[in-house]
Amino acid sequence: MDMNRRELLVGVGKFIILSGSARAALNGDTETYNMAEHWWGMTIDVSKCIGCGNCVRACAAENGVPKGYFRTWVERYQVNGGDMEHPRVDSPDGGFNGFPPRGPSNAKSFFVPKLCNHCADSPCVQSCPVGATFDSPDGVVLVDEKYCVGCRYCIQACPYGCRYLHPTKHTADKCTLCYHRITKGLTTACCEACPTGARKLADLKNPADPVHEFLRDNNVQILKPQMATRAKVYYKDLDGAVR
Amino acid sequence: MAPGVQGFMYPNEVELQWSVLIVLYPYITGLVAGAFILASLSRIFNIAAVKPIYRLSLLTALAFLLVAPLPLQLHLGHPERSFEMYLTPHKTSAMAMFGFVYLWYLLVVLLTEIWLDYRGDIVRLAESRRGPMKWIYAALTLGSYNVSPESRRIDDRVGWAVTLIGIPSAFLLHGYVGFIFGSVKANPWWSTPLMPIVFLFSAMVSGIAAVLVIYQAITRIRGREADMACLDTVAKYLFYVFIVDFSLEMLDLVHRTYESNESFRALDFMVHTRLFFSQIVLQIYLGTLLPIALLAVTQVVKLRAPVRRVLYSTAASLTLTGILAMRWNVVIGGQLFSKSFLGYTTYKMEFATREGLLPAIALMILPFPILWVLLKLLPPWEEQKAT
Numbered sequence: 001m002d003m004n005r006r007e008l009l010v011g012v013g014k015f016i017i018l019s020g021s022a023r024a025a026l027n028g029d030t031e032t033y034n035m036a037e038h039w040w041g042m043t044i045d046v047s048k049c050i051g052c053g054n055c056v057r058a059c060a061a062e063n064g065v066p067k068g069y070f071r072t073w074v075e076r077y078q079v080n081g082g083d084m085e086h087p088r089v090d091s092p093d094g095g096f097n098g099f100p101p102r103g104p105s106n107a108k109s110f111f112v113p114k115l116c117n118h119c120a121d122s123p124c125v126q127s128c129p130v131g132a133t134f135d136s137p138d139g140v141v142l143v144d145e146k147y148c149v150g151c152r153y154c155i156q157a158c159p160y161g162c163r164y165l166h167p168t169k170h171t172a173d174k175c176t177l178c179y180h181r182i183t184k185g186l187t188t189a190c191c192e193a194c195p196t197g198a199r200k201l202a203d204l205k206n207p208a209d210p211v212h213e214f215l216r217d218n219n220v221q222i223l224k225p226q227m228a229t230r231a232k233v234y235y236k237d238l239d240g241a242v243r
Numbered sequence: 244m245a246p247g248v249q250g251f252m253y254p255n256e257v258e259l260q261w262s263v264l265i266v267l268y269p270y271i272t273g274l275v276a277g278a279f280i281l282a283s284l285s286r287i288f289n290i291a292a293v294k295p296i297y298r299l300s301l302l303t304a305l306a307f308l309l310v311a312p313l314p315l316q317l318h319l320g321h322p323e324r325s326f327e328m329y330l331t332p333h334k335t336s337a338m339a340m341f342g343f344v345y346l347w348y349l350l351v352v353l354l355t356e357i358w359l360d361y362r363g364d365i366v367r368l369a370e371s372r373r374g375p376m377k378w379i380y381a382a383l384t385l386g387s388y389n390v391s392p393e394s395r396r397i398d399d400r401v402g403w404a405v406t407l408i409g410i411p412s413a414f415l416l417h418g419y420v421g422f423i424f425g426s427v428k429a430n431p432w433w434s435t436p437l438m439p440i441v442f443l444f445s446a447m448v449s450g451i452a453a454v455l456v457i458y459q460a461i462t463r464i465r466g467r468e469a470d471m472a473c474l475d476t477v478a479k480y481l482f483y484v485f486i487v488d489f490s491l492e493m494l495d496l497v498h499r500t501y502e503s504n505e506s507f508r509a510l511d512f513m514v515h516t517r518l519f520f521s522q523i524v525l526q527i528y529l530g531t532l533l534p535i536a537l538l539a540v541t542q543v544v545k546l547r548a549p550v551r552r553v554l555y556s557t558a559a560s561l562t563l564t565g566i567l568a569m570r571w572n573v574v575i576g577g578q579l580f581s582k583s584f585l586g587y588t589t590y591k592m593e594f595a596t597r598e599g600l601l602p603a604i605a606l607m608i609l610p611f612p613i614l615w616v617l618l619k620l621l622p623p624w625e626e627q628k629a630t
Binding site: 070087094114123147152159169 | 256327339581582
């Protein structure tokens with residue numbers, strides 16, 4: 001093949017540019033990720049959750065969550081008639097292995113997946129004495145495990161029970177909203193594993209994200225709104241008995 | 244269901260995060276603040292009857308203050324990083340200020356006041372002692388050997404000013420500890436604006452009781468007679484402050500009961516079950532009502548001095564037990580129920596582990612050898628005082 005020097009240089013240039021783009025596209029290059037363009041949360045359709053525990057297992061596998069601790073878990077509620085203040089709730093192993101059947105009952109029964117609410121005004125961030133727990137600019141509450149002193153004040157401050165002290169790292173640990181995945185254009189492990197699409201990652205800054213339609217067209221609630229944490233996990237048709 | 248759990252807990256809540264060591268933290272800082280406030284008030288208001296325990300109160304406060312950060316250090320997952328709180332404090336965190344409040348209180352208030360008050364004695368001892376003790380006292384003089392009447396008068400005036408600053412500082416130290424708990428909105432057992440006030444008054448109660456016990460024990464060990472006028476006055480303070488403290492706690496209880504908000508059933512259940520012994524029996528009956536009744540008897544009935552002494556010692560010891568139970572009920576009790584208000588867990592105290600009972604006992608004993616060293620180094624006895 002005849003090729004002069006000019007053609008060779010242009011060809012090499014094209015190869016470099018194209019191979020770089022291809023690699024970025026394939027690997028989800030985090031260098032192209034702009035934190036300012038995102039504001040992450042999650043939507044949960046309670047009526048779609050079947051309590052299979054896939055999300056809990058996927059989260060544990062993806063994030064190496066130690067046994068007995070939970071970045072996400074599923075609760076089963078049974079509400080008898082109008083007794084909203086005394087629902088019967090269980091979450092065996094956080095729903096890791098699903099739920100054993102209960103006997104026949106007239107009670108209303110449903111599952112509620114839980115995870116860190118990535119609150120915009122999070123009490124855990126406020127309470128951390130060294131700033132190891134922080135809000136990322138794209139709305140995810142994260143813990144710097146190299147900085148956390150392990151005082152556990154954040155665990156006390158979380159109204160939702162989403163935090164724990166990692167038994168071997170001795171630092172606070174919690175859901176990161178699979179930050180290592182979402183910054184590469186992927187969804188969270190729990191959302192990916194959910195067989196019914198009950199959980200969906202939401203980017204509130206993306207005008208094309210279905211979250212806007214979800215929030216507009218449904219009865220949506222957050223957990224413990226009285227805590228004024230500006231939680232960003234939005235539940236569709238959440239029963240008033242849920243804590 | 245996990246063992247020890249009743250009803251429903253969020254899965255991460257089953258394990259308690261703050262152990263018996265965190266019970267000691269407010270207990271010890273309370274003793275510090277209370278002992279200091281007792282000493283300071285007597286100085287500021289120039290109450291002659293309390294003079295015999297002025298210095299002892301300061302040294303007691305120092306002995307306990309030196310131990311105060313240790314339970315926190317032992318509790319931290321990464322104690323080697325605790326210095327970060329000084330270097331990069333997170334300004335929105337109630338806890339981040341502890342180190343600064345502690346250092347302020349230790350260095351600016353307590354050590355300064357003790358040094359100014361003892362300077363005459365230190366110089367005298369530095370000049371009269373021989374051997375290593377001479378060097379220790381020489382170091383404690385910080386190079387200042389001027390004990391002229393004018394210099395001592397300045398010491399006294401500066402000391403008075405430090406004491407004046409010290410009183411709000413002591414209030415800050417323990418009110419702040421109360422705020423650490425009271426500002427946790429997620430926890431209804433803790434979240435009340437009364438918490439810093441209740442902590443403060445309970446601190447004064449425990450500090451006064453501690454000095455009452457320690458003073459009597461030390462005078463007995465030294466084979467001396469306790470100053471009855473001093474004991475009577477201190478016991479009277481204890482009685483009055485205790486009534487204010489108890490009223491505040493009852494106000495909190497009545498308010499919670501009458502309001503009966505969403506958390507009330509869970510908290511009420513806890514008080515009648517898991518916390519019954521520590522709250523109702525130890526804290527309220529044995530640790531509050533009984534000592535108040537004993538002190539009330541000494542206030543209204545004329546009793547002989549030996550009887551009064553026994554009643555004071557008994558009341559003060561019960562008070563110390565009651566306040567320890569109160570700290571337990573706040574710290575441990577606040578973690579025994581689920582934030583869902585649907586279940587309860589159990590605290591399984593370990594024994595010979597980092598956060599177990601053994602280190603807790605060791606930490607409660609530790610201030611006493613420290614106090615013994617301080618008493619040897621800086622005798623607080625009136626008869627040895629330099630002018």
